[in-house]
Amino acid sequence: MAKGIDIKKLCDLTKLEIPEQHIPEIARKVEEVLLMFDKLDEFNTEGSKIPGIEDLKFEISFEDLRADKPRPNLELSKEPQFEFRLKNLKDGYILGPRI
Amino acid sequence: MKSLFEMPAFVVSRKIKEQEITSEEYLSTIIDRIKQVDLRINSFISHDFENALSKSRVIDKKIKDGVETGLMAGLPIGIKDNISVNGLKNTCASRMLAEYVSPYNATVIDKIEEQDGIIIGKLNMDEFGMGTTSEYSSFGPVRNPWNLEYVTGGSSGGSAAAVASLQIPLSLGSDTGGSIRCPSSFCSVIGIKPTYGTVSRNGLISYSNSLEQIGPIARTIYDLVPLLNIISGYDPNDNTTLHRKYEYQTKNVDNILNKKYKIGVLDDLIDNSEIEVTKNIRKIIKQLEGYGCEIDSAKIHLSDYALASYYIIATAEASSNLSRFDNVRYGYQGSPEGYEWNSYFSEARSKFGDEVKLRILLGSYVLSAGYFGKYYAKAQKLRSMIKREFDLLFDKYDVLLLPTMPVLPFKLGKKTSQPTEHYNLDIYTILANLAGIPAISIPAGMSESGLPVGVQLLANAFGEQQLIDMAVLLENAEGFEKWIPKI
Numbered sequence: 001m002a003k004g005i006d007i008k009k010l011c012d013l014t015k016l017e018i019p020e021q022h023i024p025e026i027a028r029k030v031e032e033v034l035l036m037f038d039k040l041d042e043f044n045t046e047g048s049k050i051p052g053i054e055d056l057k058f059e060i061s062f063e064d065l066r067a068d069k070p071r072p073n074l075e076l077s078k079e080p081q082f083e084f085r086l087k088n089l090k091d092g093y094i095l096g097p098r099i
Numbered sequence: 100m101k102s103l104f105e106m107p108a109f110v111v112s113r114k115i116k117e118q119e120i121t122s123e124e125y126l127s128t129i130i131d132r133i134k135q136v137d138l139r140i141n142s143f144i145s146h147d148f149e150n151a152l153s154k155s156r157v158i159d160k161k162i163k164d165g166v167e168t169g170l171m172a173g174l175p176i177g178i179k180d181n182i183s184v185n186g187l188k189n190t191c192a193s194r195m196l197a198e199y200v201s202p203y204n205a206t207v208i209d210k211i212e213e214q215d216g217i218i219i220g221k222l223n224m225d226e227f228g229m230g231t232t233s234e235y236s237s238f239g240p241v242r243n244p245w246n247l248e249y250v251t252g253g254s255s256g257g258s259a260a261a262v263a264s265l266q267i268p269l270s271l272g273s274d275t276g277g278s279i280r281c282p283s284s285f286c287s288v289i290g291i292k293p294t295y296g297t298v299s300r301n302g303l304i305s306y307s308n309s310l311e312q313i314g315p316i317a318r319t320i321y322d323l324v325p326l327l328n329i330i331s332g333y334d335p336n337d338n339t340t341l342h343r344k345y346e347y348q349t350k351n352v353d354n355i356l357n358k359k360y361k362i363g364v365l366d367d368l369i370d371n372s373e374i375e376v377t378k379n380i381r382k383i384i385k386q387l388e389g390y391g392c393e394i395d396s397a398k399i400h401l402s403d404y405a406l407a408s409y410y411i412i413a414t415a416e417a418s419s420n421l422s423r424f425d426n427v428r429y430g431y432q433g434s435p436e437g438y439e440w441n442s443y444f445s446e447a448r449s450k451f452g453d454e455v456k457l458r459i460l461l462g463s464y465v466l467s468a469g470y471f472g473k474y475y476a477k478a479q480k481l482r483s484m485i486k487r488e489f490d491l492l493f494d495k496y497d498v499l500l501l502p503t504m505p506v507l508p509f510k511l512g513k514k515t516s517q518p519t520e521h522y523n524l525d526i527y528t529i530l531a532n533l534a535g536i537p538a539i540s541i542p543a544g545m546s547e548s549g550l551p552v553g554v555q556l557l558a559n560a561f562g563e564q565q566l567i568d569m570a571v572l573l574e575n576a577e578g579f580e581k582w583i584p585k586i
Contacts, residue, residue, distance in 0.1 A: 011460070016448050
């Protein structure tokens with residue numbers, strides 16, 4: 001179930017870097033937890049459903065919810081509270097990873 | 100005579116308002132205490148002493164000038180390091196956020212500051228709230244004030260240990276699967292996880308949005324209730340919050356006894372605990388019986404499946420929530436020169452600790468296309484069935500009683516290699532998070548080796564008042580607010 005190759009694929013999907021030598025240990029732990037999750041196989045949930053939006057009680061209707069209030073960003077706010085510490089500068093440009 | 104730091108917050112608050120002492124005097128005593136004690140406990144990640152002292156002077160001036168002050172005037176409060184405080188580092192005990200300074204206040208912080216409370220520092224925890232011992236912190240483990248070789252419980256271990264060791268009278272923690280109640284039990288303080296939707300989560304760094312709540316920790320229920328009143332209520336920045344219908348109160352014992360509480364005792368769970376835990380919980384049941392409460396045996400049939408359900412939902416939500424930490428929007432100082440995008444993100448995300456990485460991997464696995472129905476959908480169905488089972492139980496009982504933790508605090512480093520052994524410790528606390536109901540941990544005595552035991556009480560949604568009533572009864576019977584660790 002949680003063989004080394006699956007872990008590598010998962011690491012790739014989740015953008016996690018795990019050193020090769022730690023993969024067997026992580027695989028063991030993932031397998032152990034998935035075995036615990038398999039406990040749910042013993043239980044029949046047929047006929048039960050996940051509560052939908054119709055099951056929820058709303059104190060305030062959707063129409064009355066607060067509209068998004070954009071907050072001023074740090075550059076535009078009247079009294080900037082932070083000093084920008086741009087360390088990764090080269091020739092006046094901010095460095096970024098290659099695309 | 101008691102030192103100032105030994106006094107409950109409500110006593111100090113009165114003294115400050117009546118100008119018997121100044122807030123600055125009190126804060127200086129608290130700062131000295133922290134400097135003296137925390138080297139051994141490691142409950143704080145960062146302090147804000149200078150700012151706290153200047154705020155205390157402002158409050159003293161307000162009082163002197165006869166200006167009305169808030170309910171928390173001059174009282175120092177510690178904040179778990181996953182709750183945003185403007186201008187302070189908000190690390191979540193992770194190397195990933197070691198340099199991150201919050202640019203805004205969480206709603207709970209605004210509410211505390213509106214009442215003239217003083218934020219004194221940020222408290223240690225398991226990284227991103229993922230753990231039951233407060234050992235998974237990048238800033239070192241928190242040590243239990245009752246025995247420095249033992250764990251405090253987690254993930255709000257710093258919040259509970261700082262209160263128990265008389266460094267601060269009050270703190271805030273967050274509870275995703277018992278993170279307030281577990282350390283409260285292991286450190287012998289009171290901690291409450293309010294009903295989901297009672298306290299705003301705006302400004303709390305999310306681990307599992309559908310499970311977590313912010314809640315207060317204190318040494319006495321008389322300190323805890325005012326703080327709970329302050330932080331709860333509707334917040335337009337968190338649409339899951341509700342308008343509170345009433346103020347929570349600490350009633351007198353006679354008023355509480357008039358209610359004739361019906362208590363469902365979860366015998367199975369009590370008997371499956373360590374023997375010293377069982378013994379102390381049985382003693383508490385006798386005390387409540389002596390108060391005239393009606394005691395009956397109750398059972399939660401689905402508790403065996405709750406752990407799997409909880410960890411599937413929690414890891415799934417964690418994998419989604421933690422995907423934002425890519426060192427572009429949030430992260431640490433590191434040069435991206437020479438990196439390609441994907442390898443830069445992977446390298447940056449390697450700063451997460453092992454437990455966080457494990458939970459992200461598990462969450463991605465259970466949400467992946469082939470396994471969604473097998474794990475996540477089934478876990479959600481089970482969750483709604485657990486909620487229905489609680490609804491039926493609360494038709495019969497006012498509150499349910501069980502141990503907070505099945506074990507006594509254990510030695511640091513003892514339970515870290517087997518993840519499921521670790522996860523099994525949460526079995527009694529996760530029930531309240533899955534059902535979204537309130538739960539409180541109250542000190543319930545000491546083992547023969549001098550380690551604390553906690554009793555947990557659950558009530559139906561928005562039944563915090565019933566839990567407070569129970570805490571008042573037990574505090575009056577036990578006098579646990581006087582139990583103080585020798586450090």
